[in-house]
Amino acid sequence: MRDDCDVLIVGAGPSGAVAAQEFARAGMRVICLEQGDWPDYSRARAGHADFELVSRKHWNWNPNERRAAGDYRVDDTESDISALMYNGVGGSTVMYAAQWERFLPSDFRVRTLDGVGDDWPISYWDLEPYYDEVERQFAVSGLGGNPALPPMTPPPLPPVPLNKVGRRGAEALNKLGWHWWPGTNAIATADYGPLHACTQLTACPFGCPTGSKGSADRTHWQALSKGQVRLVVRATVDQVLLDDRGRASGVTYLDENGARHAIHAGVVVLCANALGTPRILLNSADGAGIANSSGMVGRRLMMHPFGNAIGIFDEDLESWRGPLGQYLHSLEFYETDRSRGFVRGAKWNLIPSGAPLSMMLTGTWGDESVWGSSFTRLLRERLGHSVIWGVICEDLPDPDNRVTLDGELGEQDVPGVRIRYRTSDNTRAMMAWHLDRVSEVLDAMGAKQKILNPIMQGIGWHLIGTTVMGENPDGTVVDPYGECHDVPNLFVFDSSVFPTSSGVNPAATIAANALRCARALVARRRDVAVAS
Amino acid sequence: MTTHGTDLPVAPVPPAARERLAKVADALIPAGAGLPSAAQAGVHAELLDQVARARPDLIPPLLEALEALGADLDLASVERLAADAPRLHEAITLVVAGAYLMSPRVTASLKYSIQKAKIVDPREITTIVAEGLLDQVIERGPRYRLPPDAPSEHGS
Numbered sequence: 004m005r006d007d008c009d010v011l012i013v014g015a016g017p018s019g020a021v022a023a024q025e026f027a028r029a030g031m032r033v034i035c036l037e038q039g040d041w042p043d044y045s046r047a048r049a050g051h052a053d054f055e056l057v058s059r060k061h062w063n064w065n066p067n068e069r070r071a072a073g074d075y076r077v078d079d080t081e082s083d084i085s086a087l088m089y090n091g092v093g094g095s096t097v098m099y100a101a102q103w104e105r106f107l108p109s110d111f112r113v114r115t116l117d118g119v120g121d122d123w124p125i126s127y128w129d130l131e132p133y134y135d136e137v138e139r140q141f142a143v144s145g146l147g148g149n150p151a152l153p154p155m156t157p158p159p160l161p162p163v164p165l166n167k168v169g170r171r172g173a174e175a176l177n178k179l180g181w182h183w184w185p186g187t188n189a190i191a192t193a194d195y196g197p198l199h200a201c202t203q204l205t206a207c208p209f210g211c212p213t214g215s216k217g218s219a220d221r222t223h224w225q226a227l228s229k230g231q232v233r234l235v236v237r238a239t240v241d242q243v244l245l246d247d248r249g250r251a252s253g254v255t256y257l258d259e260n261g262a263r264h265a266i267h268a269g270v271v272v273l274c275a276n277a278l279g280t281p282r283i284l285l286n287s288a289d290g291a292g293i294a295n296s297s298g299m300v301g302r303r304l305m306m307h308p309f310g311n312a313i314g315i316f317d318e319d320l321e322s323w324r325g326p327l328g329q330y331l332h333s334l335e336f337y338e339t340d341r342s343r344g345f346v347r348g349a350k351w352n353l354i355p356s357g358a359p360l361s362m363m364l365t366g367t368w369g370d371e372s373v374w375g376s377s378f379t380r381l382l383r384e385r386l387g388h389s390v391i392w393g394v395i396c397e398d399l400p401d402p403d404n405r406v407t408l409d410g411e412l413g414e415q416d417v418p419g420v421r422i423r424y425r426t427s428d429n430t431r432a433m434m435a436w437h438l439d440r441v442s443e444v445l446d447a448m449g450a451k452q453k454i455l456n457p458i459m460q461g462i463g464w465h466l467i468g469t470t471v472m473g474e475n476p477d478g479t480v481v482d483p484y485g486e487c488h489d490v491p492n493l494f495v496f497d498s499s500v501f502p503t504s505s506g507v508n509p510a511a512t513i514a515a516n517a518l519r520c521a522r523a524l525v526a527r528r529r530d531v532a533v534a535s
Numbered sequence: 536m537t538t539h540g541t542d543l544p545v546a547p548v549p550p551a552a553r554e555r556l557a558k559v560a561d562a563l564i565p566a567g568a569g570l571p572s573a574a575q576a577g578v579h580a581e582l583l584d585q586v587a588r589a590r591p592d593l594i595p596p597l598l599e600a601l602e603a604l605g606a607d608l609d610l611a612s613v614e615r616l617a618a619d620a621p622r623l624h625e626a627i628t629l630v631v632a633g634a635y636l637m638s639p640r641v642t643a644s645l646k647y648s649i650q651k652a653k654i655v656d657p658r659e660i661t662t663i664v665a666e667g668l669l670d671q672v673i674e675r676g677p678r679y680r681l682p683p684d685a686p687s688e689h690g691s
C-alpha cells in the first residue's frame with residue numbers, strides 16, 4: 004500500500020475507532036478524518052443546577068437543533084422519525100445511553116426463520132469472538148448466563164445496580180413469569196483503563212462528566228490520537244476520489260475554513276453512519292454517485308421505531324438517580340409468534356426517569372397541562388417517583404425508506420441529506436401489542452398512573468441499512484467484509500451495511516462487525532487492489 | 536462571564552422585564568403542594584441570572600415573549616402565545632421552569648439533591664443472585680431461537 008497513508012478512515016465513531024485501532028496495531032499508517040470536534044466535557048453539567056438547561060442545547064440529540072461543528076442538514080420533513088446523532092470524536096457513543104446488546108442468532112436469519120427481510124451473509128457465531136473482544140474495549144458491564152442469548156463469555160465488569168427501580172421491575176416480571184436480566188451496558192462499574200466507576204448521575208446521553216461511559220473518544224481516540232493514528236478534526240469529507248480504473252485513490256475534504264484538500268490513500272474506509280456514508284457515496288464523482296450500480300445506496304434505511312411506557316408510583320423510588328443505561332432488559336417476546344399479528348419482536352428496557360425538567364416540558368408525559376396550579380403537584384408526583392420502560396421494535400428493510408442528497412453541491416459546502424421513512428403496518432402492530440404487555444408489567448409493579456407513548460418521532464438514534472452487504476452485486480452495495488462490489492479498495496464498516504436491524508440496540512454489533520471487517524482487511528492487505 | 540450552554544455573550548435583563556417575568560412566572564407556577572411560587576423562588580431575580588449564564592441564547596426570545604404578551608400577564612395569554620408564537624412560548628416556559636428547578640429551596644423541598652453522585656456498588660449483584668431473584672428466570676431455560684445452520688454444539 005502507498006500514498007499519504009495506507010488507510011484513510013472517514014468518521015471517528017465506534018466503527019471508525021475500532022477499525023483504526025486494529026489497523027494501527029497491524030502497523031498500518033492510518034489517517035482518520037472527522038467532521039466534528041472533540042466533545043467539550045466542560046459542558047457536561049450533570050450534578051450542577053444548570054444540567055438540564057445546558058443539555059437541551061449542547062447535548063441535544065438532534066443535529067438540526069444542536070448545530071455544532073460537524074453537524075450537517077438532515078431534512079426529516081418527509082419522515083415519521085427524526086435522525087439523531089453526535090458528529091464529533093467518539094461519534095454517537097458520546098451521546099449513547101450505552102445499552103449494550105448483542106444481536107440474537109435469529110436476527111441473522113430473518114428470511115430463513117420468518118420469511119421476511121434478508122438473511123445476513125454471516126451468523127451470530129461468526130461475530131461471537133469479536134463481540135467478546137469489543138466488550139473488553141468498551142468497558143462493558145453485565146452478568147453472564149442470560150438465557151435469552153447463547154452461552155457466552157461474561158462481560159469484563161459486573162452489572163450496574165438494580166436500585167429501587169430495577170428491583171421493582173424485576174419482581175414484577177418474576178410475578179408475571181417473564182424473562183428479565185440485569186442490564187448490560189458500556190458503563191464502567193469499577194475503574195477500568197481510562198474510565199472511572201459510574202456515579203449514577205443519569206447523564207449518559209447528555210455527556211458523561213464522570214468519564215464512566217465507554218464512548219469511543221475515551222476508550223479509543225484519546226490513546227490512538229496521541230501516536231499511532233493521525234486524527235484530523237473539523238474535516239468534512241465530500242467525495243471519495245477514483246482513479247481512471249475505478250479504484251479509490253483517496254478523498255477530498257473541507258477544513259473548518261471551507262478550504263478543500265485531498266488526501267491519497269491505499270484504502271478508504273467509510274465509518275460515517277447510515278446517513279453520512281450514503282451522503283459521501285452519492286456526492287462523489289461530483290454528485291453522480293459511486294459504488295451504486297445496484298441502485299441500493301441510500302435505500303433500506305431502518306431506524307428502530309421506539310415507544311415508551313411511563314409509570315408513576317406513590318413510593319419514592321429515587322428515580323432521579325441511576326445509570327441511564329438500562330437497569331434490566333426483557334427479551335420475553337423478542338422472537339416471532341405469528342399469532343400476535345406481526346412478525347419479529349422488540350426488546351424492553353427499564354430506566355430511571357431522571358431529572359425534572361424533562362418530565363415537565365416534554366409532550367410524552369400525558370395530556371394534562373403542567374402549567375398553573377398543576378405544576379407543583381405534577382412535579383411532586385413525578386420526580387423520583389417514576390420509571391420508564393423503553394420498547395425498541397425491529398423494523399424491516401424497505402427500499403422506499405431512504406436517504407438522498409439535499410441541496411446542490413457548492414464550492415464551500417457539502418450537501419446535507421433528506422430522509423424519507425414510513426413506519427410499516429407490521430411495526431405499528433408490534434408496538435401496540437408490546438405496549439399492552441409493558442402496561443401489564445407496570446400494573447404488576449404497582450404503578451398508580453401509566454402513560455403509553457407508541458412510536459415517537461424524535462427517537463431515530465439507531466441508523467441502519469443504506470449500503471446493504473451481501474454476496475450478490477445486483478442487489479447489494481458491499482460484500483460480506485464491507486468491500487464495495489463496484490470499487491475494490493473502498494470499504495464500509497458502519498451499520499449502513501446491516502441487512503436487517505434486529506430489535507436491540509446496535510452499537511455492540513457495529514463495533515464487533517467493524518473489528519471483523521478490519522481484521523479481514525489486515526489479513527489480505529497485500530492483495531487489495533490499490534489505485535494507480 | 537463563563538457560560539456553559541453556548542458561546543453567546545450574556546445579555547442583561549432590564550428591571551422592567553424582570554417585573555413582568557415575575558408576574559408571568561407566578562401564573563405559570565403558583566405556590567402549591569408545599570412548594571413556593573416561581574417568583575417566591577426568585578425566578579425573575581438571581582435564578583434568571585443563572586439561566587442567562589447557562590443559556591444566553593434564551594434571553595433574546597424571553598424578552599421578545601414578554602413583549603409579545605402585552606398587558607395581560609396571565610395563563611391565558613401564555614397559552615395564546617403557544618398558538619401564535621410557539622418559539623417564544625417554548626423560550627419563556629423553558630426559562631421559568633428551568634430557573635424554578637435550579638432553586639435550592641425548591642430542590643430541597645423535593646428531596647432532590649441535583650443528582651448527587653453515588654458511586655455504583657458492583658457487589659449489589661451478588662446480593663441479588665444470593666436472594667434468588669434470578670432463579671426462576673434461569674430455571675425456565677433458553678429463550679432464543681436457533682437457526683437451522685447453528686453450530687451443532689448449540690443443539691441443531
Ligand SMILES: Cc1cc2nc3c(=O)[nH]c(=O)nc-3n(C[C@H](O)[C@H](O)[C@H](O)COP(=O)(O)OP(=O)(O)OC[C@H]3O[C@@H](n4cnc5c(N)ncnc54)[C@H](O)[C@@H]3O)c2cc1C
Pocket residue numbers: 013014015016017018019036037038039064073087088089090091092093094095096098099100101102103104208238239240241274275276277279280283464465466497498508509510511513
Ligand atoms: C442519543 C443517542 C442514544 C443512543 N443510545 C444507544 C444505546 O444505548 N445503545 C446502542 O447500542 N446504541 C445507541 N445509540 C446509537 C449508537 O450510538 C450508534 O449506532 C453508533 O454510535 C454508530 O456508530 P458509527 O461508528 O456507525 O457512527 P457514528 O457514531 O454516527 O459516527 C460517525 C462519525 O462519522 C463522522 N462523519 C460523518 N460524515 C462525515 C464526513 N463526511 N466527513 C468526516 N466525518 C464524517 C460523524 O461526525 C461521526 O462522528 C444511540 C445514539 C444516540 C444519538
